Amino acid sequence: EVQLVESGGGLVQPGGSLKLSCAASGFTFKSYWMTWIRQAPGKGLEWVANIKQDGSEKYYVDSVKGRFTISRDNAKNSLYLQMNTLRAEDTAVFYCVRLVSAPHLGDSLDYWGQGTLVTVSS
Amino acid sequence: DIQMTQSPSSLSASVGDRVTITCRASRTVSSYLNWYQQKPGKAPKLLIYAVSTLQSGVPSRFSGGGSGTDFTLSISRLQPEDFATYYCQQSSTVPFTFGPGTKVDIK
Numbered sequence: 001e002v003q004l005v006e007s008g009g010g011l012v013q014p015g016g017s018l019k020l021s022c023a024a025s026g027f028t029f030k031s032y033w034m035t036w037i038r039q040a041p042g043k044g045l046e047w048v049a050n051i052k053q054d055g056s057e058k059y060y061v062d063s064v065k066g067r068f069t070i071s072r073d074n075a076k077n078s079l080y081l082q083m084n085t086l087r088a089e090d091t092a093v094f095y096c097v098r099l100v101s102a103p104h105l106g107d108s109l110d111y112w113g114q115g116t117l118v119t120v121s122s
Numbered sequence: 123d124i125q126m127t128q129s130p131s132s133l134s135a136s137v138g139d140r141v142t143i144t145c146r147a148s149r150t151v152s153s154y155l156n157w158y159q160q161k162p163g164k165a166p167k168l169l170i171y172a173v174s175t176l177q178s179g180v181p182s183r184f185s186g187g188g189s190g191t192d193f194t195l196s197i198s199r200l201q202p203e204d205f206a207t208y209y210c211q212q213s214s215t216v217p218f219t220f221g222p223g224t225k226v227d228i229k
Contacts, residue, residue, distance in 0.1 A: 035218075045160075045166065045220040046220065047217050047218045047220065059217070060217075061217045062123075095165055105171060105172035106154035106171070106213045107213040107218070108171035108172075108211075109166075110171075110177065
């Protein structure tokens with residue numbers, strides 16, 4: 001059974017830092033792109049960042065570029081999101097998500113963790 | 123970035139109704155369009171990928187259609203467990219943007 005379990009969320013002051021972790025199990029982690037998606041309270045879904053299987057390619061939404069860093073450790077089956085210079089508008093539930101690719105069918109987000117809440121407030 | 127819009131933003135329907143949600147992209151996404159269902163307090167769930175392919179385990183009352191910039195999600199006979207918020211998402215171009223969601227609730 002595929003499982004994605006996020007941790008590391010919490011309350012942080014504006015300008016502070018936080019590192020999210022995601023422990024993956026039940027599939028060959030190193031074979032998949034991975035993604036962070038966030039959802040502000042009462043709002044919709046926002047794609048945050050992607051990372052390739054070997055970590056050689058990373059993509060970010062403009063609003064987090066230069067502040068957030070996605071990374072992975074395939075030996076530990078883990079995904080990370082280092083978040084620096086946090087702002088109130090970063091307050092959200094952050095989901096760790098597996099991205100699956102199929103020829104001619106594109107990419108989709110097939111397994112989601114339960115999410116971890118990050119609150120940026122003084 | 124490709125902007126995604128959905129209509130309506132919410133709808134009220136009864137069990138057994140047929141409902142259709144529309145999703146529009148600001149430029150073509152070819153057939154790289156996915157749909158997700160989210161229930162309150164839960165993570166989203168993949169329903170349909172590549173416009174019309176049902177994810178494993180998704181009931182056949184769900185269907186998707188469209189191409190290019192205009193897409194639909196239909197539920198043929200609404201069931202109690204279908205009351206949720208539905209999001210479209212394009213995977214044509216990074217960032218993989220989502221629509222704002224359509225909330226389906228009980229009339």
